Amino acid sequence: MTDTATNPDVRLTTVGGEWWRTAVIYQIYPRSFADSSGDGIGDLPGVTAHLDDLASLGIDAIWLSPFQRSPQKDAGYDVADYCDVDPLFGTLADFDEMLAAAHARSIRIIVDLVPNHSSDQHAWFQAALAAGPGSPERARYMFRDGRGPNGDEAPNNWESVFGGPAWTRVTEPDGTPGQWYLHLFDASQPDFDWSNEGVQESFRDVLRFWLDRGVDGFRVDVAHGLVKQHGLPDYTPDPEAGSMGGNEAAVPYWGQPGVHDIWRDWHDVLAAYDGDRALCAEAWLPTIAQTALWVRRDEMHQAFNFEYLETDWNAGALRRVIDESLRAYGEVGAPSTWVLSNHDVVRHASRLALTADTPQGAGIGPKSPGKPDPVVGLRRARAASALMLALPGSAYLYQGEELGLPEVIELPDDVRQDPTWFRTNGERYGRDGCRVPLPWSAEGPAYGFSDTGASWLPQPAEWSALAREAQQGDPTSTLSLYETLLAERRARDLGAGTLEWFDGGSPDVLAFENGGVRVLANLGSAPVALPEGVVLAASEPLADSILPPDTTVWLA
Incomplete structure (x- = not known):
């Protein structure tokens, strides 16, 4: 096999034409997106009210984190009824209205599904x-x-x-x-036995329930779980590894061969419906090659590229991951599905500036070592997003990253709600810091999240300047950067393009061409000279044909 790290002329291309191969998909964490009822918890009517904002951003689809009926012990990932909407978020009629309104704007809807476990109240x-x-x-x-x-x-x-x-x-x-x-998660989340035919048939019914309503696909929670090794042997995890096992091999409850039969079965259920319905795997696995097995042609359609998400801000490391991803996913006929943030990890506007290791799921808080510099973090986040959105394949955005939102670190102990915080007796902060409700307006109650000012987690005062209203129309804002990137990505069909490396003039510079766009990302500490070209987008201001550190530019 050709080594693209030493041969920059190797061309890596996506295949096929289904929508999910190139889509930019926006994750909505419903309880933190927009609250229409005033109870401090976001809801489905809140999503509907802001669909025009998302359409103007330029996304192709929405992934909704769980909104099904639940006691909310783990923010909805403890499901008590898979075929109903929790009253916190509205009703099935609200869901249908939101789905129709999204489809009217050519935005598809992906529903989160949690098949590894249910609520103990189910x-x-x-x-x-x-x-x-x-x-x-x-x-x-x-x-x-x-x-x-x-x-x-x-x-x-x-x-x-x-x-x-x-x-x-x-x-x-x-x-x-x-x-x-x-219960691999909280005691309120008992694991299903997926060798049971009744469980398998019940979930086929759940899939058909939502497909019949018109959803375009499912993000599948813990897709590398479900099947446990026969005999349930003892196993002690690496204490330094991420909580979902992505850095470990041969875990008896992650990545077992039998889980692939489940996804082949689900693939067949979706294939009976028109419209290229899609399955996306949350699968934390040790290597890209192993993750690619989840998206073979008769299994799932997408799998989050968590190795890309977890890669350090280093040009050589990122180039290796990009090459491996395009090769491994391409070999099984799937797109690479890039991602930088979600509801389970430290937001990349903070993570990329951390100076201490933070395992996935552990979070950061007031006493964490190596706290990020917010200026460096935002600068790197903008550059990283501009790099990611230029790559062939599909990309997922997490709500608020288009505003440059950082992790909320200084949350008081008494407001934390993540089960991780309680089950570790405060040793791990958990994921609350990336789940704080969005700021829509610079002033007013809860920065526009809720008319009453209620907010299930407190918003920091500095978010006033990051509110969508404050950034809209400002050409230097992170929101405007995302709008420009998404518009150019769509106009030039970069998701379906071909990546070809070229020499960026420094080992710290990633330089490639895709769809006639030349992309240069400077991950080093020294500025470098830019080649000639018309600037389509830049993550930071440019002057004198120089690419500053921690900056990405698109040139035509």
Whole structure:
């Protein structure tokens, strides 16, 4: 195989023409997007009210984080009814109205689906508790007898992603201590047993419920989970690895071969519908080559490129990841799906300026080491976004990154809500800092998030200057940069393009051409000379044909 790191003339191309191969998809975390009811929690009518803002931004689709009925122990990722809208967010009629309004603006809708586990309040789990050991109801979940003479020890030593043990013992209907159930996340999120045909058929019904309503696809939570290694052997994770196992090999509950059969089955369900419906995998795996196995032609359509997200701000490292991604995904006929931020990681306007390691899911807070310089962070974030949006394939944006929002670090302990914070007794801050509600206006209650001023997490005062209203029409703003990048990306069809490296004049410069656009990103500390060309977009002001540090430019 040709090494593109030493041969810059190798051309890497996306294949196919379905919409999801090139789409820019905007993640909405509903509770933090826009609140129409005044209760301090965002909702579906709030999304509908801002669809024109998203259309003007230039996106192709929206991914909605969970809005289904839930006790909200993990912000909706603990689902109690997969086929209804939680009253916090509205009604099914509100969903249908939002979907129709989005489609009227040529914006597709991707729904988040959580198949690894349900809420402990789901009717299926409540029935399992009532039915007792050996029942068909319990067979839907991972119930096991305990170890030791009286079953007092957990079935194995697995740890929860959120901290603490991954097993909880139940009290049986007769009042005696009973079996244990597996929960890779919070104790309120029992894992399904995906070897059970009833579970498989129930989720086919869930898929069809939303597909029949007109959704364009699903983002699948914990897509590398679901299937556990036979025998449930003990396993101790690397304490320095990310909580979702992306840096570890041979984890008995991540990336098991049997999970691919599930996605082939789901692929067939979607293929029966018109309109190129898509599945996107949240799959944290050790290598790009392994992640590419999730998007073979008969499985899922997209998989988040988490290795790209986690790569340091270093030209050589990023070039390697870009080359490997385009090669590995191209070999299985899939696009690379680029991403820099989401609801589970430190926002890249802060992460790219951290000076201490922060494992995925751990978050940062008032006592964290290596806090970011906000000026450096924003500068790098703008440059990183301009680099990502020039790459062939699909790209995901996380709400608020188009405003340059940083991680909120100084959240008081008493407002934190992430289960990670509680299950680690405050040792890990968790993900609240990237989930703070958006600022829409520079003044007024909750910066326009809510008419009453209510906000489920407090917004920092400095967000006034970052509000959408404050940035709109300002050609130097991060919002205007995103609008320009997305318009040029669409006009020049860069998502379907071909990447060809060229010499940028420095080892710290990434330089490539795609669709007639020459892109140069200076990740070093010294300015470099720019080649001639018309500037289409630049992440920072340019002068005297010089590309400053931490800056990306598009040239025609």
